[in-house]
Amino acid sequence: MPCRPSGLVPLQKGPWAGRPRFTGRQVSVGKPAFHPTRPTATWQLDMNMHSDTALRDEATGLFSDYAKSEFDVIRLRAIQALTAIGAKNSPALVEALLDDDEDVRQDAAQALGALGVQEAAPQLLENLIHDPCGEVKLACVTALAELQSEDASPFLRTLVTGRGDEITWDEDELHQDEWDDWLDTQIAAIKALGRMGDPAAIEPIVVALMDEDGQELGDVACEALGRIGQPAVPTLGVFAQSSNRRLRHRALKALAAVGGAEAGGILRKVLGDKDGAVRLIAYEALMPNDTALVEQALTDAVEDIRIAALNLSGFSEAELLDRMMRDPGAKVQLALIERLDRSAPIADRDDLRWQVLDFLATGQQPEVSAQALGLLASLAPGFVADRLNALFSVDASDLKAERMQWAIVDALATSPLREAAEWLQRACRSPFRSVRLKALASLATIVTDDTRPHVNQQQGREMLLSFALAPMPHVVEQDPEEEAPQTDIAALEEAGLDVSEGGDNGTTSSLGAILGHDAIAAEMQQEAEVDDVQPLTPREQALLSKATRHPKRRRVALDDDAEALARETRMSAIRLLGEVKGMQVMLAQIAQESDTEIAQQAFSALGVSVARHGAELSDEQVVELISQGLSHTDSNLSLQALKLLQLADLPPQDALRGKLRAMLKTGDTPFRIDAMQILTKWNGTADVACSLLNDPSAPVRQAAMRLISEVAPDRASAEIVPFLLANPEQRILTYVNDNSAAVVSIGRKLLAELRDQNRRGQWPVMITALADLLGEPPRTV
DSSP: OOOOOOSOOBOOSSTTSSSOOOOOOOOOOOOOSSOSSOOGGGGSOOTTOOSHHHHHHHHHHHHHHHTTOSBHHHHHHHHHHHHHTTOTTOHHHHHGGGOSSHHHHHHHHHHHHHHTOGGGHHHHHHHHHHOOOHHHHHHHHHHHHHTTOGGGHHHHHHHHHSOOTTSOOOHHHHHHHSOOHHHHHHHHHHHHHHHHTOGGGHHHHHHHHHOTTSOOOHHHHHHHHHHHOGGGHHHHHHHTTOSOHHHHHHHHHHHHHHOSHHHHHHHHTTTTOSOHHHHHHHHHHHGGGOHHHHHHHTTOSOHHHHHHHHHTSOOOHHHHHHHHHTOOOHHHHHHHHHHSOOSSOOOSTTSHHHHHHHHHHTSSOHHHHHHHHHHHHHHOGGGGHHHHHHHTTOOTTOHHHHHHHHHHHHHHTTOSSTTHHHHHHHHTTOSSHHHHHHHHHHHHHHHHOTTOTTSOHHHHHHHHHHHHHSOOOOOOOOOTTSOOOOOHHHHHHHTTOOOSTTOOOOOOSHHHHHHTOHHHHHHHHHHHTSTTOOOOOHHHHHHHHHHHTOOOOOOOOOSSOHHHHHHHHHHHHHHHHTTSTTOHHHHHHHTTSSOHHHHHHHHHHHHHHHHHHOOOSOHHHHHHHHHHHHTOSOHHHHHHHHHHHHHSOOOOOHHHHHHHHHHHHHSOHHHHHHHHHHHHHHHOSSHHHHHTTTOSSHHHHHHHHHHHHHHOHHHHHHHHHHHHHHOTTSOTHHHHTTOHHHHHHHHHHHHHHTTOGGGGGGHHHHHHHHHHHHOSSOOOO
């Protein structure tokens, strides 16, 4: 396959050098709407141009002229550009089918089909017959199908079964590339005839499909026959009896798509076929119009068939649930669970959902049992509390329990009950890593979902915070004589906190935020003001800390590395706090910890929180925190602090300008990009971005160019065109987006440069850039 040109190559005479020259006659398509040589005045830029329409019209004329350039690469780019801007009325596209360069002809054929230029059909057919290049023929086949050219049908039918005596081919190319282009053309011709719905194509398609020495055509042939429709039904019926299982399935699916009495009769004959997939195709096609088949399908051995039948059965809900519940197939039972209403809790055991789920939860299908118990935990946790307690007490060696716990946590995430948070708390101490992390994510989902006030969201926030503030301790074996383990909620209540639904847990002071209760915080502060107050003993301090942050826990066996699992749990909790409103004070506290990874995670979560909820800290607090982060020796932490500065809506900070300017010179690429964006925002000009257009890092240059287009569109043309010429791999749309002023400014600049003969070596890049700029759909300026 020939390579596309990468540089300016003057037009050569006899470019195929030993290949048959394309001598197809030109088919007249009307008088050209442009002149090869335009007066200079025509190309003067109109400074009053205020719309893309004017730019597009002038660009169309320019591209049409350059489609006749002596250089292959310019002609090729011009044709591609005409296609990109949707210039379907340009005669240059049709004339390009006669170009000496096969790449130009190929792209022109593709463009004419995609743009729906009906007038091009005669010339496309001429190229299909006489053009020696296989890629051009392939493009012409597709284009003629898109144009629904009836004149092309006989030639397309010929190409289905062979190369054709009337059709010119380049025999040398076959020997050079060791690949027969006709094989690709054959497939394209079959698809084209199917798209055109040509009944006369049935016979050649069958001949090609039955050729023992030919390529595999079953899929494309059945698809084409299906699109031809009713005339192809008998042929598809024959294929439906094939010993080739894949061909048989494809034919039956095509018959199901065609429909009608004849196709239905063929499908009925396979209802008793031993192949379950065959029966499924037939049942799905026939059952919607034949209720008698539904009852028959309910007894089929294939679960998917029974599920399809149940969905069409017309049974009452109670009868349907009963039938599905007693079905032995796991797929059917899982489909039943999926049907059940999850919006309302189960109030009593007379609820039909309870009866179904309780039955399935005790069955022999592991996946079904897990899903059923999970939904029971979501809708009726009180009825299955003993089962849940037993399940969450297992050790890490019980792999079946991991599946059950996962299913429970998955269901609890959408539970309509406030108890969901309590059971998720238990799951956060599971010995299984996957269950822990899933439970934390579910807690965050509950806390951040404003449509679920019925769930105790304050409780969920406290749980996430408890995991984020300190690592979970490794708990030793509990003495049997010790008191029963407490939950976090019980311990918090023992400490005097109101954690009931609707409890007053708002955090209006820093101490109240830590304790979770302003009343207790106020009482402690009042006592602290009394002169004779006695300080807490070390034991009392430890008890207070344990009551508020580390409630008693039962011993759990952690899989693999207990310390690593606890740390990962804490890191995940910190990250999820960034999604929760009202947690920036606590995240700022965590961000000052000495553990670098913990602090980095807290900075990252703060950035997420600020982006989602706005700043909840004062400007002074944010600046102080960011200053500490930027001065840190760990570069990852400093980068997170810099990103927080970018997200925070702070006024210009003179105290930080020096650090940011230093980053522009010595920082790594991410630092330079973020520092540039912050300084540009503070300065309100594009000066900093312009200074980095020659930065050695490509991402920095790209970010600088985007900033210039956004901040100073009037300067964009002066900067972006040289930038694109220096970075030809870049696309202009990356930097312009939908900035109308920049589009007009850059478009004018490109048009001017494209008239400069001294810049001809750079025209290919400019042509592509201008086409991208004006590409379809049209921009509104």
